[in-house]
Amino acid sequence: MKIKIIVLFFLISFKSFGQKQIEVFFDFNKDFPNQTSILEINEWIAKNKNVEITKLLGYCDSIDTKDYNKKLAVKRIENVQILLDKSGLKFNKELEKTAFGKDFKQSKIQAENRKVTIFYNEPLILPAESELTKKIKSSKVGEIITLPNIYFFNNSARIVPKSQPTLIDLRCAMEENPKLKIEIQGHICCQMNGDINNVSTARARAIYNYLIRSKIDRKRMTFKGYGTSKPIHPIPEKTEQEENENRRVEILIVEK
Structure with missing residues (x-):
């Protein structure tokens, strides 16, 4: 039962002020971790x-x-530090070390009190840059970039929820490039008589409003609907793919 308790409590990890922790346990009156904990900590270190x-x-x-x-x-504490150091782990320059005799809230199970608690920070892993972010970053003034996977409900300016990742990428690009100014351009498909209900303008405005709500300065953006005046494929389109490619939202790089 004692071993089970040690194994159970050894690798309890949780965030506390941005940190995580693990616990190393000792046998009675010993200053080096017991065999169970040695096996566990070696696995953790790896x-x-x-x-x-x-x-x-x-x-x-x-x-x-x-x-x-x-x-x-x-x-x-000293022996645990030596063990971690020999394993090549890094220590904070302001490493805190505190020893407690009996001045702490003790568990009724004595085995749980014979321990060293190790606090640690995990490395910050930045998300990979999206293709859209890369394109915007490397773009030149005058370049037009199509926003991928932007969808609207039929004949409306309501953005479909699955468009959210692209909206976030665009917002991040605007945040990371504070000098960037854009024109948001809306286009529609299929209509031989032009944009009767001005849907393309409403859709461009929807993207604009999203960025405004995301605290992007309105002075850095304009929007405009082009209806069917700039199709990629001749109208009427021959396939659904051609319709989708004509039905799009783009950004014009105005200033960087």
């Missing part, structure tokens, strides 16, 4: 080579004197 150790807290059970327990807690 999967977490890039973490940064920020804090080490050492604890003891309630047996023996306060001073003795505090010294034992210090030794436990």
Whole structure:
């Protein structure tokens, strides 16, 4: 039962002020982690080579004197630090180390009190740049870029929810390039008599309004509907794909 308790509590991880933690356990009156914890921490280290150790807290059970327990807690911290250091893990320049004798809220299960708690930060992993973001970043003034996967409900300016990833990419590009100014251009398909209901303008405005709600300065954007005046394929289109390619929203790079 004792081993099960140790295994259960060893790798409990949770976020606390942006940090995570793991717990290493010790046998009675020992200052080096027990065999179960050694196996567990070696497995953890193998999967977490890039973490940064920020804090080490050492604890003891309630047996023996306060001073003795505090010294034992210090030794436990030192040995855990040596183990982590030999494994090549990085330590924060302001590494905090604190030993507790009996001055902490103890568990009724003594095995749970004989431990060192390791606090660590995981490396920040930035999301991969989208193709749209790359195109906008490398674009030149005067270039026109089609916004991929922008969809609207039939004959309306209501944006379909699955368009959200593209909208987020566009917003991020505007945030990351504060000098960027654009014209949002709406186009429709299929209508031989032009944009009777001005749907293309309404759709371009919908993208504009999304960016306004996302705190993008309105001075950096304009919008315009072109109806069917600039089709990619002749109207009437021959296939559904041609219709989809004519029915589009683009951005014109006005200033960078």
